[in-house]
Amino acid sequence: MKRNTIILIVVALVALWYLFGRDNAATNDNSTDDTDTQTANDDEHGKGWKRDSAKFDQTEIFIPLDPNSPKNQLPQAVSLRQYAPAPQNQGEQGSCTGWASSYAARTILASVSQGIDPNNTAFSPSYTFNQEHGDGCNGAIMYDVLEMLKKSGTLPMADFPYNPRTCSRQPNSAERQQAKNHRILGFNRLTNGQDFNINMAAMKQNIAKGAPVLIGMPVGGSIEKLMQAGNQGLWNPSQRDYSGLEEFRGGNYDGSGLGGHAMCVIGYDDKKFGGAVEIQNSWGKEFGENGFFWMKYDDFKSFCMEAYGLFPMASAKADPNKEFQVSLGLPINKSDSYLTFRNKTGLTFETTRIFPLGTKFKVEITNTTPCYAYVIGQETDGSSYTLFPYTAKHSPYIGIVGTRIFPEKSSLQLDNIGNKDVIAILLSKEALDIEGIKNTVSQNRSGTYEAKVRQALGNKLIATQNLTFTTDQMINVSAGKTDKSVIAIVMEINKK
Incomplete structure (x- = not known):
């Protein structure tokens, strides 16, 4: 009887160790190692x-x-x-x-x-x-x-x-x-x-x-x-x-x-x-x-x-007749001032005064509607260059709406060649072949920069009569309902 009791006690102890002691032993083993190892x-x-x-x-x-x-x-x-x-x-x-x-x-x-x-x-x-x-x-x-x-x-x-x-x-x-x-x-x-x-x-x-x-x-x-x-x-x-x-x-x-x-x-x-x-x-x-x-x-x-x-998706509550609105400006570096513009003719705006050579500035675009943004400029020989997108790797899509500055880490500067610098800003509801547009503008050697841009954009361009302009520090543009897709603004900067 005593022998059976001893056996039962031993069995009970073994069972207790199996249930509790083994887990504690595993815990103690882990405690000697870094618990952050992959398990x-x-x-x-x-x-x-x-x-x-x-x-x-x-x-x-x-x-x-x-x-x-x-x-x-x-x-x-x-x-x-x-x-x-x-x-x-x-x-x-x-x-x-x-x-x-x-x-x-x-x-x-x-x-x-x-x-x-x-x-x-x-x-x-x-x-x-x-x-x-x-x-x-x-x-x-x-x-x-x-x-x-x-x-x-x-x-x-x-x-x-x-x-x-x-x-x-x-x-x-x-x-x-x-x-x-x-x-x-x-x-x-x-x-x-x-x-x-x-x-x-x-x-x-x-x-x-x-x-x-x-x-x-x-x-x-x-x-x-x-x-x-x-x-x-x-x-x-x-x-x-x-x-x-x-x-x-x-x-x-x-x-x-x-x-x-x-x-x-x-x-x-x-x-x-x-x-x-x-x-x-x-x-x-x-x-x-x-x-x-x-x-x-x-x-x-x-x-x-x-x-x-x-890219965010359009809200189901969005007004389908909402106007395509953008604001464009050229802020002067280290200043609260902007190069100010007045409407010259059609889609062309010129500065309200002559700005000194060496003036440094950037391009500011504020959009309330998702769109694609492009900026091209005219060289002194009449050809064009792309200011934005900076490279083929940079996205022209500005679907996160708000205010952007171009270029981000550098500036544009009025040089000492000629008496006028010209850039064009294109805002589009769809992606554009900006290299093709730039090349078409460059190859056209006659007419104003606006005329060249108009020809390059063709029937994608929103007509002037469908646009509303106001100017303060910025050029504010609103497009009425239209099946056309591109707002184009030409900016002439007088310099001396």
Whole structure:
């Protein structure tokens, strides 16, 4: 009897150790190591952003609003969370690009523009991902997914459900036709000029206008803490994460302990955590704040390698008869003054006085309607040159409306050749072949600059009688209802 009692006690002790002691031992083992290492748990979270610097580089660069203009003051905090569909879990499939672009961003655009419940109109991550994924459903290139959204569109989740076990389903011809109704207008990359450093001002400007931002970044390590109860919803990357980041940037993806992941930035707050961005993830509601999380500005700038702004969509409440309005001016450097103009004839404006040689100035454009902007100028030999877009990589589309300054980092200057400088500003509802227009103007050696511009634009030009002008510091132009698409203003600057 005593022997049986002893055996029972031993069995009970072994059982207790198995239930509690083993877990404690595992905890103690982990405590001797860095808890930010990538774990098997981390591998359960699907990622799938495939970094492609060449394709990111070929994406047109967004031209931000002038951050120094009082006309462009941004709120201290903006969140599009109310327009976002409820975060879901992509599972182990590498479909994050589909979740970030079609499910999150495209749904937000629809909800913002149409005022509809995002959960009733959420778009399918599978529609885009299934057509753009790599081998074995292991990921996709963000640029390719966005190009597809622009050219082919997507479908609602209800019409093309997500299946975490396969990415083999392809749309039929009827579904492809239906998807075209849900295309995006376009996208830019949000970087500082031609480098890959993320332009935070540009990103905040997009979000403030209701346009979400798609990002690609390496994640892992300490981000797993956001799966734990009681987390603040803030990812504070550890030193080990930063070491992994350097490996990842250098191309050592396997050795970095991090994985490429696409997500959607839906907000920012200049005060929260000292300044942070709000991000929607695709790892379920158990992650972070019900599927969302925050990153401090400095950490975000360090980790984010790709950022794309999606063109905002017209509001369903917008007046279809709203006039096409723009204001144009030439602010003088280091001054509150502008070169002032009066209407000379037709589409041509001349300065109200003669300005001294060496005067430095910029071009200012304020738009209230999304449009494309181009600036060309006349050389002394009668040929023309392009002032904007600066290069073929810079986007002429100014869909985030407001005030912009050209050039951003330099100035125009009245030189000592001749007594007049001439530029033309073209604002169009559709993209123009500016190189072709510039060459046509250059080849025309007779007539005024306005006449050359008129001839080059042909029947796209909005007639003078459909335009209303007022002048103060700026030339304010309003176009009445017309099927034409281009406002052209020629500015003659008298100098001596």
